[in-house]
Amino acid sequence: MLFFRRKNNDTHPPADLLAFMSTDIHSHLVPGVDDGVQDVATSLHFIEQLQGMGIRKIITTPHIMMDRYPNSTDTLTTPYQQVQEQLLQRSSPLPFHFAAEYYLDEQFVPLLQKPLLTISGNKVLVEISFMSAPMQLAQWLFDIQAAGYQPVLAHPERYAYYHSDIQQYEQLKKQGCLLQLNLLSLTGYYGKHIQQAAEKMVAAGLPDLIGTDLHHDKHLRAITGIAANSKLRKVLDHYPFGNATL
Incomplete structure (x- = not known):
């Protein structure tokens, strides 16, 4: 069953489009540090757009991938503060914080010797x-x-090697890992097979959290396009994602 059919959508998205999510825990809105937004103005625009669609809190998660994006608290704090200062000047009520999306490889292991950037409490987003x-x-x-952390695996539906056996997702949960679904996976944005995997996961009640994984304007346009799909919106509104608790 496919939730999404592409339609032209020239109308402004409804203010409650993303209200089911409440807190967006996966995005790339710290400017100039990875493959996400590259300047403060774009970051502010995306934040305002998310707020206008019902997001009430943003925990943005720049990549920490040591051979490509060797970020740390030190490299992320200044550009984050530049955005935060502009939000304060605009009297924005939206809480905006940063954590990270950690890439798991051999270079990640030494990072465990220092405090990790968490999305909430002890929850760490990993890919x-x-x-x-x-x-x-x-x-x-x-x-x-x-x-002392709880891993949250980002976009497990996008790992094609898990598609042949949904029990592999169940095994990840048994290993203590929460699963974070990408919103756009359910629209077919990343391809039909990823959409089908996402739908199977939702049908089985496997995802714990959901995120926009917003990087650029094309993502934003695809998110607003969900407004035209009442069937998918109904699914999203009724699934018990845990974002609002974070």
Whole structure:
């Protein structure tokens, strides 16, 4: 069953379009630090657009991938503060914080020796290779939990090597990992097979959280396009995502 059919959507999205989410826990809105927004003005525009669609809190998550985006609290704080200062000048009531999306590989392990940037409490957003399942994944998830954190796996529906067996998602949850679905996966934005995997996960009640994973204007346009799909909106409004608790 496909939730989404592409339609032209020239109308302004309704103010409650993303109200089901309340808190967006996955986006790339710290300017100039990864493949997300590149300037403060764009960051502010995206934040205002999300707020206008019903988002009440943003925890943005720039990449920390040591061989490509070697970010840290030190590299992220100044550009984040530039956005925060502009929000304060505009008297924006929207809470805007930053955490990170950590790429799990051998270079991640030393980072556990220092405090990690969490999306809420002890929850840490992580991602893995899109090419193949890391052989060390179970160990890395154990190490994260042993360090006092709960891993939240970003967009598991986008890892094609899990598509053949939905029980692999169930196994990740048994290993103590929460699953964060990308909103646009349910629209077909990333492709039909990813959409089908996302739909199966939702039907099985597997996702714990959802996020926009907003990087650029094309993502934003696709998000506003959901307004035209009443069937998908009904699914989103009724699924028990845990974002509002964060």
